[in-house]
Amino acid sequence: MTQNIYDNDTFFAGYSQLPRSQRGLEGAPEWNSLRAMLPEMAGLRVLDLGCGFGWFCRWALDRCALSVTGIDVSKKMLARAREESDPAIQYLEADLEHLTIERGSSDLVYSSLAFHYLKNLDPLMAEIAGALVPGGHLMFSVEHPMVTAPLYPAWSEDRDGVKAWPVNHYLQNGPRETDWLAPGVIKQHRSMTSYLNMLVRHGLTLTHIEEWGPTDAQAAAQPSLLDERHRPNFVLVSAVRR
Amino acid sequence: MTQNIYDNDTFFAGYSQLPRSQRGLEGAPEWNSLRAMLPEMAGLRVLDLGCGFGWFCRWALDRCALSVTGIDVSKKMLARAREESDPAIQYLEADLEHLTIERGSSDLVYSSLAFHYLKNLDPLMAEIAGALVPGGHLMFSVEHPMVTAPLYPAWSEDRDGVKAWPVNHYLQNGPRETDWLAPGVIKQHRSMTSYLNMLVRHGLTLTHIEEWGPTDAQAAAQPSLLDERHRPNFVLVSAVRR
Numbered sequence: 001m002t003q004n005i006y007d008n009d010t011f012f013a014g015y016s017q018l019p020r021s022q023r024g025l026e027g028a029p030e031w032n033s034l035r036a037m038l039p040e041m042a043g044l045r046v047l048d049l050g051c052g053f054g055w056f057c058r059w060a061l062d063r064c065a066l067s068v069t070g071i072d073v074s075k076k077m078l079a080r081a082r083e084e085s086d087p088a089i090q091y092l093e094a095d096l097e098h099l100t101i102e103r104g105s106s107d108l109v110y111s112s113l114a115f116h117y118l119k120n121l122d123p124l125m126a127e128i129a130g131a132l133v134p135g136g137h138l139m140f141s142v143e144h145p146m147v148t149a150p151l152y153p154a155w156s157e158d159r160d161g162v163k164a165w166p167v168n169h170y171l172q173n174g175p176r177e178t179d180w181l182a183p184g185v186i187k188q189h190r191s192m193t194s195y196l197n198m199l200v201r202h203g204l205t206l207t208h209i210e211e212w213g214p215t216d217a218q219a220a221a222q223p224s225l226l227d228e229r230h231r232p233n234f235v236l237v238s239a240v241r242r
Numbered sequence: 243m244t245q246n247i248y249d250n251d252t253f254f255a256g257y258s259q260l261p262r263s264q265r266g267l268e269g270a271p272e273w274n275s276l277r278a279m280l281p282e283m284a285g286l287r288v289l290d291l292g293c294g295f296g297w298f299c300r301w302a303l304d305r306c307a308l309s310v311t312g313i314d315v316s317k318k319m320l321a322r323a324r325e326e327s328d329p330a331i332q333y334l335e336a337d338l339e340h341l342t343i344e345r346g347s348s349d350l351v352y353s354s355l356a357f358h359y360l361k362n363l364d365p366l367m368a369e370i371a372g373a374l375v376p377g378g379h380l381m382f383s384v385e386h387p388m389v390t391a392p393l394y395p396a397w398s399e400d401r402d403g404v405k406a407w408p409v410n411h412y413l414q415n416g417p418r419e420t421d422w423l424a425p426g427v428i429k430q431h432r433s434m435t436s437y438l439n440m441l442v443r444h445g446l447t448l449t450h451i452e453e454w455g456p457t458d459a460q461a462a463a464q465p466s467l468l469d470e471r472h473r474p475n476f477v478l479v480s481a482v483r484r
Contacts, residue, residue, distance in 0.1 A: 146388065146409060152400050156408055159394055164408035166398055167388060168472040171455040192434055193451045193477075206448045209435045213413040230410040235435075 002097055002117050003186045006052075006074035014181035024055035029225060030141065030212040030234050034112070037208050037238045039137050041065050044107040047131065049096055049124070049140075050114025054081030057089045060110075071099065096124050101131040111140040113234070115195075116148060116187050119175070122198060129202035132241040138204055139238045144211060146231055148176055148189035155227070165231035195237065204239040211235055244339055244359050245428045248294075248316035256423035266297040271467060272383065272454045272476050276354070279450050279480045281379050283307050286349040289373065291338055291366070291382075292356025296323030299331045302352075313341065338366050343373040353382040355476070357437075358390060358429045361417070364440060371444035374483040380446055381480045386453060388473055390418055390431035397469070407473035437479065446481040453477055 005011045019027035025035075041063035048056050051070030060068050069090045072078050078091050085091065097120050109128050115121055128138055147153060149170040158164045173190050199206060211232040214225035247253045261269035267277075283305035290298050293312030302310050311332045314320050320333050327333065339362050351370050357363055370380055389395060391412040400406045411431075418431050441448060453474040456467035 146412075150400065150406060151402070151404075156398065158392065158408060158410060162393075162410055164392060164410040166400060166406035166408045168400060168404055168406040170388075170473050171453065171471040191453050193453045196438075196448065196451050200449060206438065207442060209438050211413065211433050211435045229413040231412050232433075 002073070002095065002119055004073050005117075005182065005185050006072075007076050008182050011182035011185065012074075012076050020055075021053060024053075025059055028112075029214060029218055029222070030236060032215075033210055033212055034139065034141060034236055037210070037236060038110075038139055039108060041108075045105065046108045046110065047071070047101065047106045049099075049109065049111040049128075050117075051081060051091065052077045052112075054085055054089065054091065056110060056112065057081070057091075058084070058086065060108075061086055061088055066107075071096065099124060099127055101127045103130045104133050106131045107133060107136045109136070109138045109140075111138075113141055113143065115140055116142045116190070119188055121188075121190070125198050125202050125204075129204055129241060132204075134241055136241045137207075137238060138199075138241070139236075141212075141234050141236045142190075142195065143187065144232050144235050145170065145190060145192050145195075147233055148187055149191075151176065153178060163227055163230050192235070195235070199237075199239050203241060205242055206237070207240050208238045209235065210237075244315065244337060244361055246315050247359075247424065247427050248314075249318050250424050253424035253427065254316075254318050262297075263295060266295075267301055270354075271456060271460055271464070272478060274457075275452055275454055276381065276383060276478055279452070279478060280352075280381055281350060283350075287347065288350045288352065289313070289343065289348045291341075291351065291353040291370075292359075293323060293333065294319045294354075296327055296331065296333065298352060298354065299323070299333075300326070300328065302350075303328055303330055307350075313338065341366060341369055343369045345372045346375050348373045349375060349378045351378070351380045351382075353380075355383055355385065357382060358384045358432070361430055363430075363432070367440050367444050367446075371446055371483060374446075376483055378483050379449075379480060380441075380483075381478075383454075383476050383478045384432075384437065385429065386474050386477050387412065387432060387434050387437075389475055390429055391433075393418065395420060405469055405472050434477070437477070441479075441481050445483060447484055448479070449482050450480045451477065452479075 025031045044065050045067045046060045046065045048070045051072050057068045057070040071092045071094050155163045175186050176189050212234040213229045219226050267273045286307050287309045288302045288307045290312045293314050299310045299312040313334045397405045415432050417428050454476040455471045461468050
């Protein structure tokens with residue numbers, strides 16, 4: 001089973017302070033890009049894998065999704081999601097690595113920044129592909145493989161003093177331990193092509209991909225985001241089941 | 243028009259000494275992976291964009307391709323290709339940025355390490371998509387965006403003394419000048435997603451992608467190739483026109 005760092009007290013306390021936890025979707029700089037990649041929500045059966053505090057579930061319901069199910073492994077996050085939630089949203093506690101999803105039960109599977117915690121993503125991708133109806137969408141974001149690859153992730157500088165991000169071990173998929181909000185957080189590095197070929201292998205067709213960087217307006221409001229133009233932090237992917 | 247560095251005497255002399263120039267396809271470490279991604283060649287109308295010395299054109303003809311056309315901007319390379327060539331191969335000198343290809347004229351478009359020299363790739367991709375019959379394949383390789391991104395491309399080391407490749411300016415598509423075989427070689431950096439979304443935009447479906455690294459046997463025979471596991475040098479892409 002995947003490390004459930006979100007139920008670690010220190011991690012949870014730190015995570016709860018992030019803008020994306022306090023302000024929800026609008027607190028996540030990549031949200032506008034994700035939203036632009038989503039289909040029209042009205043009437044869709046939506047499944048959110050790694051739903052956290054349920055911000056996306058509530059957003060989907062507000063846009064007249066037909067049904068919304070949020071799944072997460074973290075008891076702490078689900079507890080808060082349920083507090084704030086509409087009873088029309090179904091929240092389930094489950095380990096995404098051992099999840100079975102009813103075939104043909106979803107029009108949209110959404111997952112924000114969850115897949116890079118999973119040691120074995122392939123079985124889940126098979127479930128997702130089976131769960132989607134023909135024409136159904138998978139939309140997910142993960143940490144960029146350039147971010148997860150190095151054993152010692154940290155900025156350096158080039159000879160002009162411009163930030164640079166040293167990448168190594170890129171083709172070696174597997175766990176990477178970092179100290180982020182708490183010591184010993186384990187993320188699973190996968191190369192870009194590992195993600196993309198997994199989609200293809202399960203019969204999903206890539207429809208859009210984005211290595212996220214800030215708009216000029218975002219960078220003006222929060223200059224630290226400019227680092228992401230040097231080395232984007234997130235990859236956003238949408239795919240369709242043909 | 244794209245810089246035609248291959249007709250620079252110094253560059254051409256250096257390039258002619260590379261294993262891939264001297265030994266052909268077998269001299270290119272990524273060739274086995276490319277070959278595994280190619281369709282059965284017999285009976286195909288093949289177009290090679292940036293054909294260089296014509297190694298792939300001759301290989302395709304040997305495998306009973308129905309017709310083979312090689313296009314390159316370099317007079318020097320085409321002259322050598324024609325010397326060694328079968329008269330059944332048609333070689334054309336043209337700038338790939340201003341190429342018109344007859345619609346429906348190709349079953350396979352192939353391009354090895356050429357696209358990253360083109361300032362404007364989009365018009366060529368439109369031509370390729372139009373040239374391919376439904377079910378036809380595009381197969382291309384380019385330098386990995388991690389390689390082309392930084393203004394000062396060079397290895398550094400992490401705290402364990404392991405090689406690391408500092409990336410910056412990744413989201414800033416455009417020219418990068420390097421000294422490779424000759425001073426002032428200009429390559430065009432594009433992010434991974436720029437390439438992939440361009441395929442999608444022109445109606446091509448991604449079927450396989452590889453960030454190339456050496457097999458154990460290749461690494462044993464040529465240990466310097468192990469660097470590519472830290473930061474792969476090439477991306478190999480295959481797509482199909484639906």
